[in-house]
Amino acid sequence: MDQTLLMLAIILFFNWAEALKCYYCEPLASNYQDIRYTKPCEKFDMSDMYVVDCDSSTMCFKTQVDFDFGTGVTTTYQRGCAAQTLNGDQRNIGGKWTHVTKIYEVYEEGCKVEKDSERLTTGTHCYCRGDYCNGAFKINSHTIIVIVSLILLIV
Structure with a gap:
């Protein structure tokens, strides 16, 4: 049982040590964009x-x-990493101002709907935590290992 707990702790540590994985795509490329470099x-x-x-x-x-547009509704989507940093963040380290990346927690999990009556648009903005959360449900290898470890721990 002690080995199972150790294995679970190691797995959870490595899962947290990785960067968050999100799906990324943009609305359909416009005429000036090269479709080879975008992910529509x-x-x-x-x-x-x-x-x-x-x-x-x-x-x-x-x-x-x-x-x-009055003749029907057109829908566009965008997915990606939430913007949580500022480009100009600096800190005085050892007497020198150094660029630092500070992550600000500015969003709440969930969705908010914004209607713009002047432009006749409705935007739904959703923020979530966890790998692949901005697409449909997908199980990754870490999730499977954690589930199996928990089952072994219980048995």
């Missing part, structure tokens, strides 16, 4: 091509914007 949400399939490491974030986001 219109083709989003939860494959590894859309996974990014979020070194400077503790949350993922998904945004849905509905545009009402």
